Amino acid sequence: MAYPSQIGFQDAASPVMEELLYFHDHALMIVFLISTLVLYIIVAMVTAKVTNKFILDSQEIEIIWTILPAAILILIALPSLRILYLMDEINDPHLTVKAIGHQWYWSYEYTDYDDLTFDSYMIPTQDLTPGQFRLLEVDHRMVVPVEAPVRVLVSAEDVLHSWAVPSLGVKMDAVPGRLNQVAFIASRPGVFYGQCSEICGANHSFMPIVVEAVPLEHFENWTLSTLQDA
Incomplete structure (x- = not known):
């Protein structure tokens, strides 16, 4: 049951809901890290600390920002697919x-x-x-x-x-x-x-x-x- 001034989810009362809560925290941490990294890069470039050729024109940085999002998507997709399978599986209901x-x-x-x-x-x-x-x-x-x-x-x-x-x-x-x-x-x-x-x-x-x-x-x-x- 929800309570006044509650911010997060209600307490889990089933194994599936517990998995959903874990996945929410997992995805939220990834979003937090991405936001922190992007904010740092923006602030650094505005203050002209990292405005150099490596950042503005570099084959290495293009490889990084292509591979890194793909890896992040895999980290999110694998536990998500696992939970979808658990939610859809109905074995011998009582x-x-x-x-x-x-x-x-x-x-x-x-x-x-x-x-x-x-x-x-x-x-x-x-x-x-x-x-x-x-x-x-x-x-x-x-x-x-x-x-x-x-x-x-x-x-x-x-x-x-x-x-x-x-x-x-x-x-x-x-x-x-x-x-x-x-x-x-x-x-x-x-x-x-x-x-x-x-x-x-x-x-x-x-x-x-x-x-x-x-x-x-x-x-x-x-x-x-x-x-x-x-």
């Missing part, structure tokens, strides 16, 4: 949930269980209890087991939506007539908040996403109680 976007709420279908479906609406501000977050709380959370691969099939019924939970490192477009998929593993118990990240209409900012990760025993009890109440 649970499959179908998330369908509507104007303006989400509905969830647990395809591994019969008749386990429900709609998830935002709780109005006047109905919030102390400790709940405005514009983020929902009446029915998507509950998943901890440390279990979860596959989410994302689609929409009317217009474009986007199912995104920053702490879990997932963001997938919900397109009418199309079934996209995304996977994650919640590495710790907790409640993780997200929102529709596609401008889908007048109430776009009022269809939050809440994923609650619980131990397997609690998840089984929740499925039983939900099926009995259905």
Whole structure:
């Protein structure tokens, strides 16, 4: 969950998000070094300290500024491709949930269980209890087991939506007539908040996403109680 005056990302709650944070720091350091080098060269040339033939007209310097950017791109591309592969790989998910976007709420279908479906609406501000977050709380959370691969099939019924939970490192477009998929593993118990990240209409900012990760025993009890109440 984000906190006031936060500058960086939310705390990672999945292995993929941890990798994304590492890659962000890696790329940011490269950008910082490039910016420092370019700024130094500009200042040095303005102050006429390095304005000489080597800098202005040199075969060696042309070779350097051709090879160096290529090497930098390789340093960025390799970890990026690795993370893309990890995000796309879905091996034997323990649970499959179908998330369908509507104007303006989400509905969830647990395809591994019969008749386990429900709609998830935002709780109005006047109905919030102390400790709940405005514009983020929902009446029915998507509950998943901890440390279990979860596959989410994302689609929409009317217009474009986007199912995104920053702490879990997932963001997938919900397109009418199309079934996209995304996977994650919640590495710790907790409640993780997200929102529709596609401008889908007048109430776009009022269809939050809440994923609650619980131990397997609690998840089984929740499925039983939900099926009995259905």
